Amino acid sequence: MGCQSNDELKVFVDEARTVTKHGKVANYIPALGKADPDDLSIAVHYPDGKCFSAGDIEGKITLQSISKVIALALVLMDRGRDEVFKRVGMEPTGDPFNSIAKLETMAPAKPLNPMINAGALVVTHLIKGETVDERFGRLVDFVRGLAGDSAISFNEEVARSELETANLNRSLCYFLKQHHIIEEDVEQLLDLYTKQCAIEMDCLGLARIGLVFAMNGKDPESGKQMMPVDVARICKTFMVTCGMYNASGEFAIKVGIPAKSGVSGGIMGAVPGKAGIGIFGPALDEKGNSIAGIKLLELLSKQYKLSMF
Incomplete structure (x- = not known):
């Protein structure tokens, strides 16, 4: 079922788009630097199959860090929580997503959580399979x-x-390998991780994935349980505490929904029991989050009282 264009959402998109001038596209990854900073689109998917949208929701976006939540769900199903959290922690960090600093001061040197790059590399390392192609x-x-x-x-x-x-990710891998947190060839892991980050879809796909997390791992359209309830719960908790990089606390206060952003400008939201949200706005703030995407979620959360707090 396609998405219906919605005038009310369009008003919010137009208002949020006014802040794109304060953001920058992620040009440190050359292929992402080609995006138009003024782009902004949203799809909202509901359990009854209805979907509403505004902006160019057909445009494709790469998942980037949004893939960290999905890989975590797969690995928790593959390995079980005890094995996963032996190698990666559960605590938020005030440091940037690509920081190496905490690894040097922690004992053991395991990453603080699966949403920072060091932790995400550990999670990707744990995806089961014999080869990069099989795991991917x-x-x-x-x-x-x-x-x-x-x-x-x-x-x-x-x-x-x-x-x-x-x-920088290569450096994190070698540090983790030195401390036996990961145990595979670094280039092989980076090949898998960069492909994972480059998985591509539109806002509607993103909203549908957000909806599965929102509905405790169940796809309301097919009725299929895509992941155990506990796995969905763990992932949503990380989305609240660490999903918006080191702006997660402020986001929890201003918006208050589980969400995960990526440096392509994507944001996936999961409003518990209610809706999945997919947003694309490539102009980023200094923390690496979509500047207009966050503004849009603030406006929606306030208007429709979406905060889980």
Whole structure:
């Protein structure tokens, strides 16, 4: 079922778009630097199958850090929570998402949570399979199932661009390998991770995945339980505490819904029991979040009382 254009949402989009001039696209990844900073679109998907939208929701976005939540769900199903949290912590951090600082001062040197890059690399390391292709195939199949779209793939140009500029993530991998938190070839892991971040879909797909998390892991359209309730709960909790990088506390106060952002300008929201939200606005604030996307969610949360707090 497609998405209906909605005039009320369009008013909010137009108001939120006024802040894009204060943001910048993620040009440190050359392929992402080509985006139009004034783009802004939203899809809101409800359990009864209805979907409302504003802006160009057909435009494709790469998941980037939004993929961290989906990979975490898969790995919790693959490995169980005890094994996962032996290698990665559960605590928020005030540091930037790509920081190495805390790893050096923690004992053991495991990453604080799965939403920062160091933690996400550990999670991706734990995806089961013999080869990069097999592991990536399992992740993409899971994403396709969640989004209800069998055509989802990854953007090869973005993946290549990220792999060529991945020196900070490479450093994190070597540090983690030194401390036996990861135990595979670093280049192999980075190949898998950059492909994971380059998985591509539109806002509607993003909203549908958000809805599955919002509905405790169940796809309300098919009635299928896509992940155990406890896995959905853990993922949503991380979205609240760490999903918006080191702006997560402020976001929880101003918006108050589980959400995960990515440096492509995507935001996936999961309003518990109510709706999934997919947003694309590539102009980022200094923390790496979509500046207009956050503004849009603030406006919607206030108007419709969406905060879970």
